[in-house]
Amino acid sequence: xxxxxxxxxxxxxxxxxxxxxxxxxxxxxxxxxxxxxxxxxxxxxxxxxxxxxxxxxxxxxxxxxxxxxxxxxxxxxxxxxxxxxxxxxxxxxxxxxxxxxxxxxxxxxxxxxxxxxxxxxxxxxxxxxxxxxxxxxxxxxxx
Numbered sequence: 706x707x708x709x710x711x712x713x714x715x716x717x718x719x720x721x722x723x724x725x726x727x728x729x730x731x732x733x734x735x736x737x738x739x740x741x742x743x744x745x746x747x748x749x750x751x752x753x754x755x756x757x758x759x760x761x762x763x764x765x766x767x768x769x770x771x772x773x774x775x776x777x778x779x780x781x782x783x784x785x786x787x788x789x790x791x792x793x794x795x796x797x798x799x800x801x802x803x804x805x806x807x808x809x810x811x812x813x814x815x816x817x818x819x820x821x822x823x824x825x826x827x828x829x830x831x832x833x834x835x836x837x838x839x840x841x842x843x844x845x846x847x848x
Contacts, residue, residue, distance in 0.1 A: 749834055753842055756808055756835040766806040769813050771820040776812060780845040782838065790816040793823050810835035
C-alpha cells in the first residue's frame with residue numbers, strides 16, 4: 706500500500722514539474738511577441754522650425770493658442786491669440802479670412818488637431834497644426 710502511495714506521489718510530482726517547465730517555454734507554433742505600437746507621426750503637424758520660419762516670413766499669419774485662457778496666461782508663443790478649442794464654432798467670436806494662414810497649437814497637440822479639423826470643415830483653407838507648446842523650443846511669454 707505504501708508503495709502505491711509512493712508511486713502516485715512520484716507521478717504527481719513529475720506531472721507538476723513537467724507542467725511548470727512547459728509553461729515557461731515558448732512553443733514552436735506560438736507567434737512572436739508583438740512590438741509595442743509605434744507612435745505614428747502626424748504628417749499634418751509642422752515642426753517647430755517650420756512653424757517659426759512661417760511666422761517670420763508671414764507677419765499676417767494668425768497664431769492661435771487653442772488652450773484655455775488660464776493655460777495661455779501661464780505662457781504662450783509671442784503674438785499668439787487665445788481662442789480655446791471649445792469656442793471654435795460656426796458662430797465663434799473671431800472671424801478670419803477663409804484663406805488666411807492659421808497656425809494652431811495647444812499643450813500636447815490633441816486640441817490643436819481637433820481645432821484644425823474644425824476650421825477645415827468650416828472652409829478655412831490654409832490651416833496648419835504646430836502641435837504642442839511642450840515641444841516648442843523657442844521663446845514664450847506671459848505678456
